[in-house]
Amino acid sequence: MARVSDAHLEARRQSILAAATRVFAQKGIVAATMADIASEAGISPGAIYRYFPNKSDLARGCMNESNDSVRKAWANPETIEVSFSELAALTFSEINAPEERIDTQMFLERMLIAVREGDAGVVDEFRDEARRVAEGIAYLMEREFTTAGAGTDLKRLGLALFAFYWGSRLFRFIDPSSEPVELYGELETVLKQAFKQ
Amino acid sequence: MARVSDAHLEARRQSILAAATRVFAQKGIVAATMADIASEAGISPGAIYRYFPNKSDLARGCMNESNDSVRKAWANPETIEVSFSELAALTFSEINAPEERIDTQMFLERMLIAVREGDAGVVDEFRDEARRVAEGIAYLMEREFTTAGAGTDLKRLGLALFAFYWGSRLFRFIDPSSEPVELYGELETVLKQAFKQ
């Protein structure tokens, strides 16, 4: 089965990643076994190791899989033609997507492990993203709410909103009947009341 | 061997629980070993099994241990003489306490496991607490911000603030340099701007 095309290799890599994500999501990273993942991916355990050096890296790979185009949008707001409210509405409605559940779980597991092991890299990465998103929020709010600057540190407010975002994801994760969009709606009302006029 | 008193038994049960909580918090539930816990509790591994049928039940016991008076205050606001702002300030500054870290971790682990296992009881419990806290927030906000009712569903806003609270804890958990009090301060500014006047 040699001399396989790169496309095939990449496809297999992705299928392993997908299978691993499913298994990790169902059993948790620690409880999931490589045999589980192999079986889910329809290959042998040994084959996984041609694509990922070990379970830990596979898990990391899964976690980075989050196709967070939305979060990237927040981090680079200049590049997009969208208002704060529009992007926020999109962001919070995305939380309801089923894939998001798995992502939330992977995120939590990853952080639990990182904190436990004192993995500064992961923490730094998180802090960086938080800062970038907060700056993006500030940028978009400034564009939307002209009076926003008065008495508020917009970047810090952005951080607070990002915290709220993760809290909403956590709530939705725990309780699927939770409605992030509604929660955000309430906060938006307050924001508009505070800034507009 | 003399029959040991029930009080003694209960005391030992509690000391095991306390030791387990410490160990679980430090190593995570899966990575913590019964030997670790026994050693931390100053007894033998076998002895634990006289008090808890297995590791899983021991972990469950630990997780219910959280006894945060502050969250109880939110759930029963009529019983206390404190303003929304004061209680909020207290609540967010409490997040900085070192014990809170352990609690956050146990909470996350608990939720991860509960969701994984589809443990409806834990989820219901969480939803109930969220509702009670949201109602408490609404009650206290109404008392503090007289104009708050205008155009806002205060209970829903309470839920949003509770989500923000958990997001802040999550942030602090991941990144110890995070400052929940500051984040909250920004949000409070917005709230006051929106409601006062």
Added chain:
Amino acid sequence: MARVSDAHLEARRQSILAAATRVFAQKGIVAATMADIASEAGISPGAIYRYFPNKSDLARGCMNESNDSVRKAWANPETIEVSFSELAALTFSEINAPEERIDTQMFLERMLIAVREGDAGVVDEFRDEARRVAEGIAYLMEREFTTAGAGTDLKRLGLALFAFYWGSRLFRFIDPSSEPVELYGELETVLKQAFKQ
């Protein structure tokens, strides 16, 4: 099965060591499995790990087991009342003992591994022993062959004789029909011819 006497523990440790030595000798250190050793010792694989942290240390333990009273005698010749010839005769006849076979094998395996892994500790240990034995040989030869000093560096000759000793062990190991005593006898004749008179 708790609260076992120290004697029992030590006995078990020794029985594991003995079993491991037998298995290592039969299969070689690398090919021998912990399951083999456990089975030979009549216990479970896990039990071994209460006595030895890992396979490598277990192997090391086996190798140090060699009850080399003879080699110790060479290293401390002042403490014993024996002539060079007598001790040499004893030494080379000991090579024929069946236990020596296993010891030779363990020694060779150990050295192969040590050299491969660049384990300086083992090499140093060997060099030290060689030096001590060589000095012992020099000491005993001086006592026996009064004219030995003439034109010969006795310590270096001691080293050469130690090399001869190991060569003889190697020969006997490879070919059980080899007769170390006879080989040594021939060398002794030469030595006596050279020194006596």
Added chain:
Amino acid sequence: MARVSDAHLEARRQSILAAATRVFAQKGIVAATMADIASEAGISPGAIYRYFPNKSDLARGCMNESNDSVRKAWANPETIEVSFSELAALTFSEINAPEERIDTQMFLERMLIAVREGDAGVVDEFRDEARRVAEGIAYLMEREFTTAGAGTDLKRLGLALFAFYWGSRLFRFIDPSSEPVELYGELETVLKQAFKQ
């Protein structure tokens, strides 16, 4: 695909053998992987199996590769114009050559395996070589030391010297700071003292 010439096939076989020898020497037979060898030989793992049925046979092939002209000289002393002392000096100085290290290791591994598996063929081969070398030594000594016959069985002495030779190689293998030439020098002094005059 054109039929590949036998010469090409044999050349490839040899290059695999050479690569395997290098890898085995560096990592040891058990620790060396077929992938290592393939990589060293610049081919694919699968290709090796066209030339050798399995790893074990490949290792066996490597071990027979030793082609030391010096030892052949000892075995056939009539064919060469060299004195005992000269050939001995050459022999022991050759031990210092880096290639010798690999050879020593392969020899030891081979013997370890042969003894383990009761491979009489290898043992017989070794015994034969030892005998031939011993006879060669006897032949050359007789030519050099006219009085050598007196009271000494020269063939047996040759065997002893061959044992010393292997001991020296073993020493040098374990401890690269060992000096076989010096060790031999001391022994030669003794021999000359015993025989000359």
Added chain:
DNA sequence: TATGAATGAGGTTTCATTCAT
């Protein structure tokens, strides 16, 4: 022929749990 992806048995090690003392 050569390739190298895939297999899958098997190795070491861990640890929840049991039970003789």
Added chain:
DNA sequence: CATGAATGAAACCTCATTCAT
């Protein structure tokens, strides 16, 4: 009642070998 030695079922990972391409 407590102890802690022992069990033994997995888990992760490696690698000799096969075989589709």
